[in-house]
Amino acid sequence: MADKQLTVGSTFTAGIWSENPVLRLLLGMCPTLAVTTGVKAALTMGLSVIFVLICSNLVVSLMRNLLKPHLRIMMFTLTIATFVTIADLFLKAYLPDMSAKLGPYIPLIIVNCIIICRAESCASKNGPWISVIDGLAYGIGFTVVLCVLASIREILSTGKIFETVQVMPGGFVPWAGMAMPVGAFVTLGLMLGLVNLVTKKKA
């Protein structure tokens, strides 16, 4: 990764498709499964992750030459935890409903493997500019998957999207199971299977 010339375009295709954090690398499963009962919650989560990812990548990349190997993880978690707290305070101040809904899953962004993985494999080796782009790309990749999963689950479990717009016809009986943990696991499993099928056809 490091010796290959990184460009904006290649970073974006990697983050959104070929190295998509959820679909390909299976990182960040905990929020992916937990907050996807509704599109609104998933979008808020995704945007918070993008914010934290960009900020932490930027800071880590700026101090990459000063890092001591055995204190590296310590520094990463410290940086990430700070930005997560800021995101949490922001949500509490401006989107109190969403903050209540996401509850402990916002602080749990700290241990979202995507962020520490990008800090380790990209930001600690590259300059600030490419690290920020990298954060944005992987963050968008994460958000897109979250939103797709959430819309499937929300439409099937309530018949509506964004909590208000009715999508399904009147006679539709909501599948309560889709809103429960089992719906999250099975839908994501089938999504991964579908992605495998598509990539295999292309190859």
Added chain:
Amino acid sequence: MSSKIALFFRESWLLMISSVFFGGLLAITNTAWAPKIAQNEINKFNNLARLLLPTAEKFEPLQEKITLELKGGKSVMDFGGGKSIEADVRKGLDASGNCVGWAFVCEGSGFADKIKLVVAADAQFKTLLGFGVLNSNETPGFGDKINIKDGFYQAQFKGIPAASLTLSKFGDDKKIDSEIIAITGATVTSQSVLNILNQFVEPIHKQLTENNLIHP
């Protein structure tokens, strides 16, 4: 010895400096947003309470302390057993400053997580005017039906006597009395709401009367 200290600082200066820097950053954001966060909480309470007590203009915290002892359940999120807490009771005042009712916060364990409710009662504390949900995380599609404003479950609480409530699985949900009909598939949640109300309503009523705050 001094070389050890030097080594210690050489290894960890970055950690220390960044701790100070990040600490400062957090302090700044917190001071900037803390008032707004506190205001949000008050607004949320007021909005819910106003739906239940439409005549109230504002809600005023009480001077007197209302304390009650929690019985506590056996579930994993219920650690209140035997602990006495201070209840958050507010007086609903209309535009000319007359007391039109009471609103208070109740909480306890639900099915999946804690449930936090706002409950309103009339000025004499004879009847309950219903409840609103401040915070809950019940099963979507089942337990979270307690959250539907004026839905079948919430509507059963409007105008019932402020006394002990019982749950029933069958019966007439239109009849307004102390027998509440459970939500199908969410008996535990329905029971939890009753338990929470039963635990809070009576002690608060008693202490308000003792403090001569209820004027007939």
Added chain:
Amino acid sequence: MEYMEHIVLVFISIVLINNLVFTKFLGCCPYLGVSGRLDMAFGMGLAVTFVTTLAGTLTWLIDHLFLLGTALEVTRYVCFILVIAGAVQLVEMYLRKFFPTLYEAFGIFLPLITTNCVILGLCLFLNLWQVNDILMAVVLSFGAGIGFTMAICIMAGIRENLALADVPECLQGAPITLITAGLLTLAFMGFAGMIK
């Protein structure tokens, strides 16, 4: 006596009924990633149990001694994660020096554990559930670790047998693991509401 009963019930409840993996999706990364072989899964489970018990107790103490009710509450997440990262590193060094056999058994999992959400999640839930009793905090932390070990071992047991099953090609690997996990959560929902 009643207190003992409460402690036992809380323990059962965090292991079976409110199992963090099945009801809160915590610890899904290792649950799906390290559950390929039973012995590995068991090692990971033990390492997590060890660290959660330590970290849960420590963060509870820090929360109650320094943070609660003061302006420092805003630094809660930072403190928690630093305690966890520090505890993991200390445990790693200690084991390597004094218990080399134990270190070989689960030492390789230790660096992974810092980013295991079970641990931070539990520390946050101790705060959310307003646990105000140190013994209860210890029991909950230990129970959460045991619950995680149980979940990951069940999963590993199933996956070892799954290797022999005829799974459609595109569902092999991660997808079928996720679907299995979904069915497991469905089974564990049977425990829900057992203790009121």
